[in-house]
Amino acid sequence: LFLHPRPLQAVQVAAKFLGIEMEMITVKPLTAFESPNNSKTGGCQGTDSVCYAVMMCCQELNRRLAPYKKKLGKSADWKSIVKTADSARVNLHHSYMFTPKDQGKPFDICGVVATEVEIDVLTGQYQICRVDLLEDAGQCISPEVDIGQIEGSFVMGLGYYTSEELVYNRETGALLTNRTWNYNPPGAKDIPADFRITLRKKAFNPDGVLGSKATGEPAFCLSCSVVFAIRNAIMSARRNAGLTETWLELNPPYTVEKIWLACNNTLDAYKLQ
CATH class of the missing domain: 3.30.365.10 (Aldehyde oxidase/xanthine dehydrogenase, molybdopterin binding domain)
Structure with a gap:
């Protein structure tokens, strides 16, 4: 074969x-x-x-x-x-x-995720503490492979939304982040500390091959949850700093530098009264 x-x-x-x-x-x-x-x-x-x-x-x-x-x-x-x-x-x-x-009829692929993060307001560093992800993969042909696909796709999305920033020369348009020294895909310590994947059971898909569903790209969409989790953490830190606005203009990718700047740290906030 x-x-x-x-x-x-x-x-x-x-x-x-x-x-x-x-x-x-x-x-x-x-x-x-x-x-x-x-x-x-x-x-x-x-x-x-x-x-x-x-x-x-x-x-x-x-x-x-x-x-x-x-x-x-x-x-x-x-x-x-x-x-x-x-x-x-x-x-x-x-x-x-x-x-x-x-190909059979088009079918929907559904999933849900809950993402928990922590940020360090002094450095801008963040940690993805836990991710719980449930996806409808239909009748899995190989469940372990499907779980691996979901994990890889989700982590790929984490990089897209956090560390993989593209920077261009404003005069020439040349890509400046063109190597791993300054372009940062996720590493081993960037994956969720507690990563839990669950596949929906008894979910035969009549329109898929042998009842299965695709598992590669859908989890990438779910990785956008890290954006909302980090934003919520930043807004919480800003409220603790005495800021009262309800909206902050902050566009992905959420790099360490962007998180640190968004937390609006000031020297006075760390002086003893």
Whole structure:
């Protein structure tokens, strides 16, 4: 089998429809020789397109192998069936290209998140203390992979909304934050200290491939909760400092510098009376 770019889910689907163990399936690198029509995986369609194509291939192979399964009986193992079919010169290769006509009806992907943060008003540093996220992933093909996708997507969004600031030269337009010395994607210590992901149970999706739903990009949208949490913390700090306004113009990304400036620290606030 040539599988890409979602090998684990594709292996699970192939094993299910062929009725064999996952260990019997080998994932090989994909090149234009096997799939000249290969496309990008944007829009959370990687798993759907790959798994659907694998399912269709397996169904066709099962159709070709059906006479030999019947001939050898129910006790015949996979290797014997394939060997017999090969001896009869049965074509044991099939390819399928997923196209928009294979897509079902559009469906919604829902989720909810609660994010807790702490900010240091003296330095502008912040910590994401806890995140509780619930997402409807449909009938998961591989729950652990889905959770990993959700975690990665959410952390990617955290960087987008907090540390990954783009700075340009105002005269030439050149990008100044063009390396990791001054462009700061999230690191190991930037992820939530307590990160809890829950997948909605018994949520079969009739319009998705094998009842599943996409999990990559939706959690990115939920990461905007860090913006509101940090803003609430800043407004609380400003009220403690005696400021009474109800609105503050503060645009993401919420960098350490922006948080520190927004807290409106003054030397007088730290003098003993």
